[in-house]
Amino acid sequence: xxxxxxxxxxxxxxxxxxxxxxxxxxxxxxxxxxxxxxxxxxxxxxxxxxxxxxxxxxxxxxxxxxxxxxxxxxxxxxxxxxxxxxxxxxxxxxxxxxxxxxxxxxxxxxxxxxxxxxxxxxxxxxxxxxxxxxxxxxxxxxxxxxxxxxxxxxxxxxxxxxxxxxxxxxxxxxxxxxxxxxxxxxxxxxxxxxxxxxxxxxxxxxxxxxxxxxxxxxxxxxxxxxxxxxxxxxxxxxxxxxxxxxxxxxxxxxx
Amino acid sequence: xxxxxxxxxxxxxxxxxxxxxxxxxxxxxxxxxxxxxxxxxxxxxxxxxxxxxxxxxxxxxxxxxxxxxxxxxxxxxxxxxxxxxxxxxxxxxxxxxxxxxxxxxxxxxxxxxxxxxxxxxxxxxxxxxxxxxxxxxxxxxxxxxxxxxxxxxxxxxxxxxxxxxxxxxxxxxxxxxxxxxxxxxxxxxxxxxx
Numbered sequence: 001x002x003x004x005x006x007x008x009x010x011x012x013x014x015x016x017x018x019x020x021x022x023x024x025x026x027x028x029x030x031x032x033x034x035x036x037x038x039x040x041x042x043x044x045x046x047x048x049x050x051x052x053x054x055x056x057x058x059x060x061x062x063x064x065x066x067x068x069x070x071x072x073x074x075x076x077x078x079x080x081x082x083x084x085x086x087x088x089x090x091x092x093x094x095x096x097x098x099x100x101x102x103x104x105x106x107x108x109x110x111x112x113x114x115x116x117x118x119x120x121x122x123x124x125x126x127x128x129x130x131x132x133x134x135x136x137x138x139x140x141x142x143x144x145x146x147x148x149x150x151x152x153x154x155x156x157x158x159x160x161x162x163x164x165x166x167x168x169x170x171x172x173x174x175x176x177x178x179x180x181x182x183x184x185x186x187x188x189x190x191x192x193x194x195x196x197x198x199x200x201x202x203x204x205x206x207x208x209x210x211x212x213x214x215x216x217x218x219x220x221x222x223x224x225x226x227x228x229x230x231x232x233x234x235x236x237x238x239x240x241x242x243x244x245x246x247x248x249x250x251x252x253x254x255x
Numbered sequence: 256x257x258x259x260x261x262x263x264x265x266x267x268x269x270x271x272x273x274x275x276x277x278x279x280x281x282x283x284x285x286x287x288x289x290x291x292x293x294x295x296x297x298x299x300x301x302x303x304x305x306x307x308x309x310x311x312x313x314x315x316x317x318x319x320x321x322x323x324x325x326x327x328x329x330x331x332x333x334x335x336x337x338x339x340x341x342x343x344x345x346x347x348x349x350x351x352x353x354x355x356x357x358x359x360x361x362x363x364x365x366x367x368x369x370x371x372x373x374x375x376x377x378x379x380x381x382x383x384x385x386x387x388x389x390x391x392x393x394x395x396x397x398x399x400x401x402x403x404x405x406x407x408x409x410x411x412x413x414x415x416x417x418x419x420x421x422x423x424x425x426x427x428x429x430x431x432x433x434x435x436x437x438x439x440x441x442x443x444x445x446x447x448x449x
Binding site (some may be wrong): 001002003004005045046067070071074075076093094095096097098099118119120121122123124170171195196198199200201202222224225254 | 268269270273274276277303304307333362364365366367368369370371372373374375390392393394395396409411430432433434435436438439
């Protein structure tokens, strides 16, 4: 594998960075560009920006802030939020995003994955999955940006990941909803199962609370990257220290 | 110093043009053979799939004009793969500037495909702007054959040629525009003369 990636995730609402717990109660935590620069300087390997309400509000993310980010950073970044058409994706990529992450719109119309992979290449197409544990299995939830609109699709997560990667998704960001914001560690068994079902890189998301959590998900679940928000935004874990620790554990890090 | 980015009408030339913008260059994004020929530097960016890109290059009548360029030309990612004879991706007949083929990477449990992320470079000689062991950012599912034109490689279960050169043509499999300070130094050297 290449160096494992440490990926801060920034939730965006109305062009500002916000943070909620289990997808609720969002509070404003600052300017997008300032956050992007801070994380670049701290050694983040990649950034993800989610316009959390775009999909539920039936619109695509605003490419104005995509360009503002692209101008200032020299590491890859993905954007997500209501990308529903080839044109939306082209606008994001044309404004300097390296990847588009699609979640609810891919569930609405799975052919979108093929259309984007064909025109832009699989490496530009990230599948975001919100996976919810119920009755001993995991199911895909949709429109998780809005409490009122969130729905269980009834699709098993593993089935959806297989289908979407066969259609051309080049990476999976697996968000385990019950772990989101609670800082008790990633869902290692589920991440392992998804990494085994997919032949593309899988990024673990949801649950990071301590450096050991990153170590476990890299060592045991073969995650290509680990995504986190709160622990980085609230400065509970400093990225340089985290990378130092993981490197001491024998996990390859870019430093 | 004028730079032309070859626009074959698809994909993410955004991040490439912004990276050169940061270096303070006068730049045009164009598919006009004359504008391309008159630039001091030419960039063939990395976008989409090889078959589609070559069809667009042929439709735009750019195959021979690109091959005839005498100024420094940099192909990035797919743009580097197009410099070779042929690609497995849609069986594309490429530019044939550098001998060799481009093949699909086979995924394994430890090495998913695309090869995505930061891999360490090992330099086979002097590469301006880069140091042995620099990490650079890759995002690709196809890779070209190893051979005498390879100046630097990464390891992903097989050798991944990361920088290739022949005459005035240079190729980078990784994305220098997204590879931190190392990538920026590499682009600067391309602009200021190799």
